[in-house]
Amino acid sequence: TQLLEQSPQFLSIQEGENLTVYCNSSSVFSSLQWYRQEPGEGPVLLVTVVTGGEVKKLKRLTFQFGDARKDSSLHITAAQPGDTGLYLCAGVEVNQFYFGTGTSLTVIP
Amino acid sequence: DAGITQSPRYKITETGRQVTLMCHQTWSHSYMFWYRQDLGHGLRLIYYSAAADITDKGEVPDGYVVSRSKTENFPLTLESATRSQTSVYFCASRQGRGEKLFFGSGTQLSVL
Numbered sequence: 001t002q003l004l005e006q007s008p009q010f011l012s013i014q015e016g017e018n019l020t021v022y023c024n025s026s027s028v029f030s031s032l033q034w035y036r037q038e039p040g041e042g043p044v045l046l047v048t049v050v051t052g053g054e055v056k057k058l059k060r061l062t063f064q065f066g067d068a069r070k071d072s073s074l075h076i077t078a079a080q081p082g083d084t085g086l087y088l089c090a091g092v093e094v095n096q097f098y099f100g101t102g103t104s105l106t107v108i109p
Numbered sequence: 110d111a112g113i114t115q116s117p118r119y120k121i122t123e124t125g126r127q128v129t130l131m132c133h134q135t136w137s138h139s140y141m142f143w144y145r146q147d148l149g150h151g152l153r154l155i156y157y158s159a160a161a162d163i164t165d166k167g168e169v170p171d172g173y174v175v176s177r178s179k180t181e182n183f184p185l186t187l188e189s190a191t192r193s194q195t196s197v198y199f200c201a202s203r204q205g206r207g208e209k210l211f212f213g214s215g216t217q218l219s220v221l
Contacts, residue, residue, distance in 0.1 A: 033209065
C-alpha cells in the first residue's frame with residue numbers, strides 16, 4: 001500500500017488569510033492530482049502535476065510538485081469562504097490512484 | 110450531460126443482508142472504480158474495472174463483489190453486510206490512463 005499523508009488534517013482560518021497544505025509520500029508517482037470535495041458531493045479535480053519541481057497556478061491556488069515527485073503542496077492566497085472543503089491529494093501510478101487522508105479547510109467570513 | 114450517477118443516495122440496512130449499490134456513467138469511459146471514504150482513511154479503493162467483463166481488486170476488496178456486464182454500469186454488492194462496512198461509497202470513472210477521475214455524489218450506507 002502506497003501511503004500519502006496530508007497535513008494538517010484540519011484547518012480553520014479567517015477570510016483573507018493565506019494557508020499551505022502538504023501531501024507527503026515515501027513513494028514516487030508518475031503524477032499527482034489535487035481534488036476538492038464539498039459536503040455531500042464527490043471530489044472534483046483541481047490540478048494535475050507531472051514534472052518534478054513543477055508549479056501550477058489556478059487563480060489564488062498554487063500547486064507545487066516536489067523535485068523527487070514524492071510530495072506536493074497547495075498554497076491558497078487570501079482564502080475565501082468558497083474555498084471551504086476537503087482537499088485531497090492523489091498519487092497516480094499506472095491504473096491506480098492513491099489518495100491521501102485529506103485536509104479539511106474551513107474559511108470563516 | 111448526465112455524467113456519473115449513483116443510487117441510492119442513502120441506505121440503511123441490517124447486518125447480514127445483501128446490499129447492491131448502483132453506478133451508471135453516460136460517457137462510455139473505459140475505467141470505473143469503487144471507493145469507500147472513512148474519516149482518517151481518506152478514499153480507499155475497493156475494486157476497479159478497465160473494461161466490460163474485466164475487474165480487479167483494490168486495497169480493501171473483502172466482503173464486496175462487483176460485476177461489469179455493460180460499459181456504463183458497475184454495481185457493487187455487499188454479500189453479507191457488516192457494521193464495519195458503514196461508510197460513504199463513491200463510484201468514479203475515467204477514460205484513459207492517468208486522466209482525471211470523475212466521481213459520483215456518493216452513497217451513504219449505514220449497517221445496523
